[in-house]
Amino acid sequence: xxxxxxxxxxxxxxxxxxxxxxxxxxxxxxxxxxxxxxxxxxxxxxxxxxxxxxxxxxxxxxxxxxxxxxxxxxxxxxxxxxxxxxxxxxxxxxxxxxxxxxxxxxxxxxxxxxxxxxxxxxxxxxxxxxxxxxxxxxxxxxxxxxxxxxxxxxxxxxxxxxxxxxxxxxxxxxxxxxxxxxxxxxxxxxxxxxxxxxxxxxxxxxxxxxxxxxxxxxxxxxxxxxxxxxxxxxxxxxxxxxxxxxxxxxxxxxxx
Numbered sequence: 001x002x003x004x005x006x007x008x009x010x011x012x013x014x015x016x017x018x019x020x021x022x023x024x025x026x027x028x029x030x031x032x033x034x035x036x037x038x039x040x041x042x043x044x045x046x047x048x049x050x051x052x053x054x055x056x057x058x059x060x061x062x063x064x065x066x067x068x069x070x071x072x073x074x075x076x077x078x079x080x081x082x083x084x085x086x087x088x089x090x091x092x093x094x095x096x097x098x099x100x101x102x103x104x105x106x107x108x109x110x111x112x113x114x115x116x117x118x119x120x121x122x123x124x125x126x127x128x129x130x131x132x133x134x135x136x137x138x139x140x141x142x143x144x145x146x147x148x149x150x151x152x153x154x155x156x157x158x159x160x161x162x163x164x165x166x167x168x169x170x171x172x173x174x175x176x177x178x179x180x181x182x183x184x185x186x187x188x189x190x191x192x193x194x195x196x197x198x199x200x201x202x203x204x205x206x207x208x209x210x211x212x213x214x215x216x217x218x219x220x221x222x223x224x225x226x227x228x229x230x231x232x233x234x235x236x237x238x239x240x241x242x243x244x245x246x247x248x249x250x251x252x253x254x255x256x
Contacts, residue, residue, distance in 0.1 A: 009033045024044075086136040133176040139181065
């Protein structure tokens with residue numbers, strides 16, 4: 001299927017590894033020119049060096065000055081058509097013991113600065129009457145995940161923002177959606193499995209076995225499978241899909 005986005009321009013945040021990298025690769029495969037961003041641009045160049053259409057840029061979501069510099073650079077060239085907001089995940093921990101300062105710092109990185117970046121990049125999309133904003137969240141916004149209080153709380157705010165924005169810009173041809181990964185086999189998931197093993201006093205293998213047993217598909221997902229859902233939402237064919245939450249979790253979320 002021709003997704004109708006060849007020649008479009010995309011910005012993918014958190015693209016040095018994991019889901020962000022897979023999304024960037026998926027868009028590149030569709031002929032999209034991708035600006036891939038991470039704190040460590042060298043890591044992007046390590047996997048994508050020499051790929052036509054890929055530009056690696058260093059920026060830090062915790063530093064609004066670098067986010068504004070990124071927006072300035074893109075807007076000077078006409079902006080982007082596709083924005084993929086991907087902030088990575090915060091450290092694990094229970095809700096009762098997360099300090100106020102950590103909540104504020106993580107909210108700025110995972111939510112406030114993404115909201116700011118999106119607001120800056122929206123005007124050219126609205127003027128052209130075509131745009132896609134896709135934000136990576138977590139299945140924890142529908143079924144909170146134990147020991148991931150920061151992620152559960154902050155990403156729920158991101159979903160509320162996304163739904164509100166979707167209604168504001170739909171008439172301008174801009175769609176705004178959220179994609180919810182379940183247990184996708186990335187370095188981040190390996191880190192969480194290791195943390196859960198330490199917390200529970202068991203082995204990583206036991207944690208993985210228990211997790212997989214709770215997934216109807218019977219396995220962890222692959223980054224490329226998740227990326228395919230994001231690329232579809234960025235496509236011309238998804239022009240009537242907005243304000244949604246799309247789960248990519250192998251059926252693990254039990255809520256209807």
